[in-house]
Amino acid sequence: MLLIPCPYCGPRPEIEFRCGGEAHIARPKEPVTIGDVAWGDYLFVRTNPKGVHAERWVHTHGCRRWFNALRDTLSDRILATYAVGEHRPDRPR
Amino acid sequence: MHRFSLGTLLAGAVCGHQRAVRQWRSPPPKAAYAALIVGGGGHGLATAYYLAKEHGLRDVAVLEKGWIGGGNTGRNTTIIRSNYLQQESMGLYEHALKLWEGLAHELNYNVMFSQRGVLMLAHNEHDVRSLKRHVYANRLNGIDNEWLTPEEAKAICPPLNISPTLRYRVVGAALQQRGGVARHDAVAWGYARAADAMGVDIIENCEVLGFMRDPAGAIAGLETSLGPIRAARVGVVAAGHTSVVLARAGLKLPLESFPLQALVSEPVKPVFPSVVMSNTIHAYISQSDKGELVIGAGTDQYVSYSQRGGLHIAAHTLAAICELFPQFARLRMLRNWGGIVDVTPDRSPIIGLTPIPGLYVNCGWGTGGFKATPGSGHVFAHTLAKGEPHPIAVPFAIDRFATGRLIDEAAAAAVAH
Numbered sequence: 001m002l003l004i005p006c007p008y009c010g011p012r013p014e015i016e017f018r019c020g021g022e023a024h025i026a027r028p029k030e031p032v033t034i035g036d037v038a039w040g041d042y043l044f045v046r047t048n049p050k051g052v053h054a055e056r057w058v059h060t061h062g063c064r065r066w067f068n069a070l071r072d073t074l075s076d077r078i079l080a081t082y083a084v085g086e087h088r089p090d091r092p093r
Numbered sequence: 094m095h096r097f098s099l100g101t102l103l104a105g106a107v108c109g110h111q112r113a114v115r116q117w118r119s120p121p122p123k124a125a126y127a128a129l130i131v132g133g134g135g136h137g138l139a140t141a142y143y144l145a146k147e148h149g150l151r152d153v154a155v156l157e158k159g160w161i162g163g164g165n166t167g168r169n170t171t172i173i174r175s176n177y178l179q180q181e182s183m184g185l186y187e188h189a190l191k192l193w194e195g196l197a198h199e200l201n202y203n204v205m206f207s208q209r210g211v212l213m214l215a216h217n218e219h220d221v222r223s224l225k226r227h228v229y230a231n232r233l234n235g236i237d238n239e240w241l242t243p244e245e246a247k248a249i250c251p252p253l254n255i256s257p258t259l260r261y262r263v264v265g266a267a268l269q270q271r272g273g274v275a276r277h278d279a280v281a282w283g284y285a286r287a288a289d290a291m292g293v294d295i296i297e298n299c300e301v302l303g304f305m306r307d308p309a310g311a312i313a314g315l316e317t318s319l320g321p322i323r324a325a326r327v328g329v330v331a332a333g334h335t336s337v338v339l340a341r342a343g344l345k346l347p348l349e350s351f352p353l354q355a356l357v358s359e360p361v362k363p364v365f366p367s368v369v370m371s372n373t374i375h376a377y378i379s380q381s382d383k384g385e386l387v388i389g390a391g392t393d394q395y396v397s398y399s400q401r402g403g404l405h406i407a408a409h410t411l412a413a414i415c416e417l418f419p420q421f422a423r424l425r426m427l428r429n430w431g432g433i434v435d436v437t438p439d440r441s442p443i444i445g446l447t448p449i450p451g452l453y454v455n456c457g458w459g460t461g462g463f464k465a466t467p468g469s470g471h472v473f474a475h476t477l478a479k480g481e482p483h484p485i486a487v488p489f490a491i492d493r494f495a496t497g498r499l500i501d502e503a504a505a506a507a508v509a510h
Binding site for chain 2: 001002014015018019021022036037039040041043044045046047048049050053055071073074075076
């Protein structure tokens with residue numbers, strides 16, 4: 001089980017959270033005109049990296065707020081958390 | 094190929110099985126092949142076998158980063174069944190089940206395929222409706238599946254607790270009698286041995302580092318940790334690492350990789366005659382021929398390549414097992430491990446062509462790929478040999494994520510789907 005540093009509540013066990021999947025996937029501004037392939041890419045295609053992954057979490061059984069995290073998918077170590085809407089920070093050491 | 098028979102078994106017994114012979118070669122890679130398979134798990138080896146056997150394409154190499162059968166083929170709970178809900182899935186998994194039924198004879202290798210029956214439990218009204226829908230859909234498509242009362246289910250699997258005082262009591266079950274289990278390692282070894290005998294090179298400890306392209310953009314070969322290998326056709330069958338491999342060709346797929354856990358108990362005498370699964374309280378269990386109870390847990394909620402999952406996931410499944418089979422509560426667990434499964438949005442595999450000419454992909458089997466091993470290899474070999482999908486694989490093409498014609502097994506199939 002991960003120990004997740006909620007930016008609002010501090011470190012809490014993973015079972016208090018839900019993972020919202022990859023972060024920074026923007027809904028296309030003109031869904032009607034972009035075509036089926038681009039729309040399918042938006043809905044379904046994911047980076048799925050072996051390495052640093054930017055992802056969304058919600059502290060369901062806590063403050064109920066969403067935030068983003070950078071996590072190494074090989075070690076599961078959480079490298080940083082940051083607010084929704086912020087740019088992805090540079091990868092920490 | 095060294096053929097096995099009753100005679101070779103008796104001769105082996107007489108000399109204490111000290112004269113075992115290597116069952117496949119370990120050749121260095123040639124400079125070029127007609128086709129390359131990336132990934133030496135069950136699906137990749139089966140693909141190579143059917144390429145050689147059904148399509149006469151023997152100038153083939155299987156490239157494996159580690160050792161064959163060392164990934165998900167060696168980590169799954171070996172359950173085999175074809176009682177899926179959607180017509181396309183039924184076609185694919187029933188194709189595989191039919192191949193399983195003749196596989197040991199075909200490969201001259203004992204894959205220990207045991208059709209001991211797969212019971213899927215219902216615990217509430219919704220389960221009953223859903224599982225009955227599966228039963229009727231399967232029977233309409235000529236696939237065996239039957240509805241049982243709790244008492245009938247207990248007759249099939251005596252350890253099952255059908256007490257009405259259970260928190261989630263058993264109210265019925267669907268039984269696919271032709272379902273069962275097989276020995277996972279033997280499947281990889283059997284396919285490797287038979288493919289090798291037809292001239293396929295199995296190259297272990299060979300990681301794919303990049304893709305070579307010709308001026309027109311088509312596949313020309315692979316850069317590997319053992320040097321460049323040329324081939325005009327490449328099939329990627331890399332399971333949880335498909336996204337990693339195909340990122341090296343600049344492709345992104347609708348896949349996410351999650352750890353899926355399993356665990357086994359200490360070995361005990363034969364106590365468990367069938368396979369039992371429960372979607373609702375999330376448990377699946379069978380007993381291996383070694384006597385261990387083989388138990389499958391769920392996936393973690395986040396993308397990971399760590400090959401280990403959270404302990405709370407396994408603990409959740411064990412709680413369900415102890416409720417259904419209270420007599421197992423004092424068994425000690427021997428091993429617990431994770432494998433990385435590549436999950437698609439509709440929980441159905443992707444089999445077919447990619448936007449790059451000469452590059453084919455077979456992935457997205459998620460939490461349920463082992464049961465499909467022979468069928469997956471068979472239809473993917475056809476796809477590689479002919480350059481177009483096998484009729485059974487047509488609906489599983491990658492373009493379904495653009496057309497929207499998804500094959501939604503997400504809520505319909507088994508545990509963890």
